Amino acid sequence: MSYMAHAYILLAKVKIKMGSYFEAKMFLKRAIQSYPTYTDLYYLLGITNRRLNNRKEAVEALDSAIRLGDYTGIYITEEGSGSYLSYYELGEIYREMENNPDAIKSYIQCIKTAPPSFLKAYEKIPICYEKLEKEELITKFLEEECLCSFHMAESFITHEFYKEALMILKRIPKSALKLELEISCFIQLGLYEIAQALLEQCFKIGKKKESLILLYIYCHWSQQLSLPYEFFTELKRNKKLRWISSLLRWYHDGDNLEIPNEKIIFIVDLMLTYRFVRLSESFISKIDKEELELTYGKRLFLKGYFHRSADNFLHIMKEKKLDGEGTFYLGEMMLEKGKIDDANYLFQEAYKQDVSRARYGISYCQLYKAYQLVSKAKQNLVRNSLLLDHLNIITEELHVLEMGQWRTTWNRLERRNKER
Numbered sequence: 001m002s003y004m005a006h007a008y009i010l011l012a013k014v015k016i017k018m019g020s021y022f023e024a025k026m027f028l029k030r031a032i033q034s035y036p037t038y039t040d041l042y043y044l045l046g047i048t049n050r051r052l053n054n055r056k057e058a059v060e061a062l063d064s065a066i067r068l069g070d071y072t073g074i075y076i077t078e079e080g081s082g083s084y085l086s087y088y089e090l091g092e093i094y095r096e097m098e099n100n101p102d103a104i105k106s107y108i109q110c111i112k113t114a115p116p117s118f119l120k121a122y123e124k125i126p127i128c129y130e131k132l133e134k135e136e137l138i139t140k141f142l143e144e145e146c147l148c149s150f151h152m153a154e155s156f157i158t159h160e161f162y163k164e165a166l167m168i169l170k171r172i173p174k175s176a177l178k179l180e181l182e183i184s185c186f187i188q189l190g191l192y193e194i195a196q197a198l199l200e201q202c203f204k205i206g207k208k209k210e211s212l213i214l215l216y217i218y219c220h221w222s223q224q225l226s227l228p229y230e231f232f233t234e235l236k237r238n239k240k241l242r243w244i245s246s247l248l249r250w251y252h253d254g255d256n257l258e259i260p261n262e263k264i265i266f267i268v269d270l271m272l273t274y275r276f277v278r279l280s281e282s283f284i285s286k287i288d289k290e291e292l293e294l295t296y297g298k299r300l301f302l303k304g305y306f307h308r309s310a311d312n313f314l315h316i317m318k319e320k321k322l323d324g325e326g327t328f329y330l331g332e333m334m335l336e337k338g339k340i341d342d343a344n345y346l347f348q349e350a351y352k353q354d355v356s357r358a359r360y361g362i363s364y365c366q367l368y369k370a371y372q373l374v375s376k377a378k379q380n381l382v383r384n385s386l387l388l389d390h391l392n393i394i395t396e397e398l399h400v401l402e403m404g405q406w407r408t409t410w411n412r413l414e415r416r417n418k419e420r
Helices: 002-018 021-034 039-051 055-068 084-096 100-113 120-129 134-143 150-158 162-170 176-188 192-204 210-222 229-237 239-253 261-273 277-287 290-302 306-318 324-336 340-352 358-380 385-402
Strands: none
Touching: 002 021, 002 039, 021 039, 039 055, 039 084, 055 084, 084 100, 084 120, 100 120, 120 150, 150 162, 150 176, 162 176, 176 192, 176 210, 192 210, 210 239, 210 261, 210 277, 229 239, 261 277, 261 290, 277 290, 290 306, 290 324, 306 324, 324 340, 324 358, 340 358, 358 385
């Protein structure tokens, strides 16, 4: 009997993955009549209703899943369907409804009931926080012990709430990771002197990672300050860090830069992550390596600096040196700006250069143009059921493409620079 119930679950999951939400809803409602205590059915019904924009019904289904709890009886169940997964989905629905206080409450419940590896709720709290009364809310956060964690602080840093992240970090015991996160906040706030002092503390306790040493250098360069003499001597002693000595000699004395290109990209990535953008541009122009210009443009894009990367790609495109990957990225930028025809052309060019995921971009642009045409026709023929059916099919197909993995994504440290 439990296998029959699970068959409904598997069938509904397939329908959801295919974007056939109406059919999935029908199967799930039928299954609930036969198996009213099966938590997973309500959880999936909540997801399905959310996809169909039936938010009230979605909330009711997810509340039912939470009331039933994580089922451990005869049914085959997904861990968390009656607890943290349902709380997370509730948070997403409330956020979409712009009910940010309830969204935050749901995310907090998700964090309390979720295993340590489930981090998605941490990422969403700062998004809701942005739209609420900041001072009152951060005080409430600090009352919740589960939120005074590195994950929460990192998420606030990701969304550029550096002062709030520092308030959370104050509640966390001293550690090397805490020091690094505090350094990150102070650099992002432009408080380089405090960051330098904390970096020196890191060096004293033996924390001499390449990234921290480079940040120490960037803080000095951005203020046009000289580095301490003992810092140079320490670098010379450490064989693993001699390439940084070479970088400093090149920067200050004009010596040949004898470090591999992958180290140059590492240097630039760190500059862009911590928003030393002008420093990165000066660095790349000073190197004057033609093969790095395109790579730098791609790094700008992947770090979320759209406008700067667009200028770089267009310049290279004029010289007919833009490769397929760069063309695809430029197509994504045009899509982001709503320039569908330009995006379609660029995706087609990228596909000709063997960028396989560009075919999804072409499909998306063509479907979007079809959606516009059918929508316009429907305005003139309001009662035409055939046009409405076509519109629903196109909308479903667009949604499936939007949910796909063909678009470029940003990780938590990179995404915060988007739109800059």
